[in-house]
Amino acid sequence: MVKSQCFEKVGLKKGPWTPEEDQKLLAYIEEHGHGSWRALPAKAGLRRCGKSCRLRWTNYLRPDIKRGKFNLQEEQSIIQLHALLGNRWSAIATHLPKRTDNEIKNYWNTHLKKRLDKMGIDPVTHKPKADSFGSGSGHSKGAASLSHMAQWESARLEAEARLVRESKLTVPNPPKNILGSAVSAQVSNKSSATPTERPRCLDVLKAWQGVVFSMFSVGSSDSLESPTSTLNFSENALAIPLIGVQKNPTTTLAFATNNATCNRGTTVSEFDRGNQLECFEKLKDPAQVRRNLDSSMAIHGISPYAGDHNAWFVDSSANENAPMGNIIDGFSEILVCNSLDPNPTCSGENINDNYAGNLEDNYWNSLLNLVDASPTGSSVF
DNA sequence: AAAGTATCCAACCGCTCAGTC
DNA sequence: GGACTGAGCGGTTGGATACTT
Known part of the structure; x- marks a missing residue:
């Protein structure tokens, strides 16, 4: 060392x-x-x-830093992302515009962690402290699935980071910052010290919402394994892992590894840059991608969602009004709005109603209820 | 008003990892 | 392949400030 x-x-x-x-x-x-x-x-x-x-x-x-108090949406995002990613502050910061990992970490430790703790929720696992999962609650599958997803997302982020590094080699002066603080720090010339535009937030969360929806609504024995192994979904539980990303007009990173013409079955780590570009060219028609997906059950590879993007399938604008709603938003809102220190910005009476019972009901049930309330076969995919 | 306590957050420390030679 | 370097990350610390008694 x-x-x-x-x-x-x-x-x-x-x-x-x-x-x-x-x-x-x-x-x-x-x-x-x-x-x-x-x-x-x-x-x-x-x-x-x-x-x-x-x-x-x-x-x-750094000029592109937002200072001051975190708003409700930012709090929600942090809780959501922490539930998925754990203490990976830099990864979390990637999805929070203009916030640094250090600031998020501090805010978590001084505010949100305590808030969860007071509610009887383990801030590490995001489960009730007297954990009853797996002991008849009926939600162990959900918890296990989320755990799988977290692992999956964790590996995805690693792949993403690798690709960003790779892209930096071929894009000497990328026009926009795509990965938040880690990249923002890479000020390599005088002009790049100007504020950078951050990607729309939470597309990755919306992706997760889709995954959650797919997994729970299908109710099959589909397995979700690590990114390096096969990722199996049913046909209905389409390929939310696939997020087409148009990074910018001249440098494109896109992944759709279930496509036969794009090295079906390859993992992200096996991708070479040329192949990525080739795949993007072949898949830039969303309808074609959808057809490809429909014909494929085994989804391999992960989508290195990368920042400054226009996601085809998990596009924020297409997704935010979807009937399934913001599943993860749902449970984080419960956390944010039901602290012992009531947040005046929380208005939903449903939230307080939901909080009447035990924490398990409020935390995971609410998440699952949101899922249950969603129609299957959402047009999101 | 003073002392004690709690909270916040900027900064530091130590570790890891990728790149280079 | 191993040593070295640069950089990023997450955990922790400690000083400043706010609050309570």
Whole structure:
């Protein structure tokens, strides 16, 4: 293990940044970009280690950072994403525009975690503390499925990160930031210090909603395994894992691995960039994709959903009014709106009604009720 | 008003991993 | 293939501030 030299160097300043230091760092990055963080402090005239400079920039000085209180929607998003991804703050931050992973982490630890805790919900597992899953509640399948999905999403994110790195190699100056803080920090030239436009939020959540819907509504013995193994859905439980992504007009990342012409059965890690492009070209007709999906039961590979996108199947605009509603939104709203410290922005009387019973009913039942209330065969897919 | 306690959050630390030589 | 480096991530800390007694 190679230790960072940062904190081993003597004479370097630590602790809170002064306005003068901020100004120096800001001015330097605006003019030159950060380049090598290690070399930056000397060039910028700062007695700080590069790591400290990077953190200060990433978490505070970056122009595309939204500061201030989290709104209700952001709280919901954090809870939803945490339930799926756990403490993967950078991944969560990817889906929260203009928020840093550090800020989200802090907010979780100081607000949301306690709120869940007070409600008797384990903030780690998002289950009631006196967990009765698997002991006759009838929801163990749901919990297990969500757990599977979380694993699946976890691996998907890894693939996504890999692809982004890959895309950065071929797109020297990507026009838009696509992955939030991690990429935002990659200010490599002076112009990129300007605020970047973030992707629409929560498309991935909507994708998950679709997965949840599919799994529960079909009621079959379909299995959902890790991304590296086969992912089986029934024919009705179409391919929500497939999210066509048009990253930008010149650099396209798209995946549809169930298509016979696109290396059916290949996993994301097996994709080469040329193949991705080829697949996109062949699949850019959504109707064709749908036909391909309809003819395929075994869905392989995962959709590295990637940021600045127009998702074909899990498009926000197409999905948000779908009868199934926002399934995951549903249960997170219960959490957000039923804290012991009532949120004045919560208005739904149904929420309070739902909260009358035990937490299991309110947490998972509500999620499942939302699913049950949804018609099967949603046009979403 | 003072002391004690709780809360918030910027910053740090240590680890991991990908890339390079 | 191994050593080294740069960078990112998540956990933790500690100072500042707010609140309570």
